[in-house]
Amino acid sequence: MAKQVKVTEYQTRVYTLLQQIPSGRITTYAAMAKALNSSPRAVGGALRNNPFAPEIPCHRCIASTGFVGGFKGDWDKVPSGQNQTSKLELLSQEGVKFDKEGMLMDKSRLMTWDEFKVDKL
Numbered sequence: 190m191a192k193q194v195k196v197t198e199y200q201t202r203v204y205t206l207l208q209q210i211p212s213g214r215i216t217t218y219a220a221m222a223k224a225l226n227s228s229p230r231a232v233g234g235a236l237r238n239n240p241f242a243p244e245i246p247c248h249r250c251i252a253s254t255g256f257v258g259g260f261k262g263d264w265d266k267v268p269s270g271q272n273q274t275s276k277l278e279l280l281s282q283e284g285v286k287f288d289k290e291g292m293l294m295d296k297s298r299l300m301t302w303d304e305f306k307v308d309k310l
Contacts, residue, residue, distance in 0.1 A: 194240045199227075203235040209305055210249045212283045215293070216300040219253040223302035229253070248279045255293040 196204070202225055210216055218229035218236075225232065236247040252258040257277060277287060286294045293299070 196240070197235075199231065200235045200238065203232055204239065204241065204245045206305055206307070207236075207239075207245050207247060207249065210246060210300055212246075213285060214298050214300045215249045215251055215280065215285055216302075217251055217253040218258070220300065220302040221250060221305075224305040224307050243279060248276045249283075249285075251293060255296065257287050257291040257293070 203221065206221055206224060218232045221227075221232045222229045232250070236250055239245055239247045242248065250258070257273065257280070273291075277291070280287070285298050288294055
């Protein structure tokens, strides 16, 4: 029997928005927050607990500075960096590249908050 996953209304809105980001594009926590009239930390919290990854592509969300950020609640030094390595690999497979410091190389791949269709939420 399949385990039922419970998510909040807010998480549902975040995950629905994530599905609008096509492969090869990314967005920021801040852009998603602005589209949702929320905060980047709240978006990060919903992404940290995404039970549907990578089908719901939380790996396509990065810090507004262009830094790759964390993945599944894990950053480079905490504790192993394995999740961040996985995020970089997923994005690389989609053509999104980062330099050795974890900074986005091609800013034209960024999706801005006003590209989201929030009326569908």
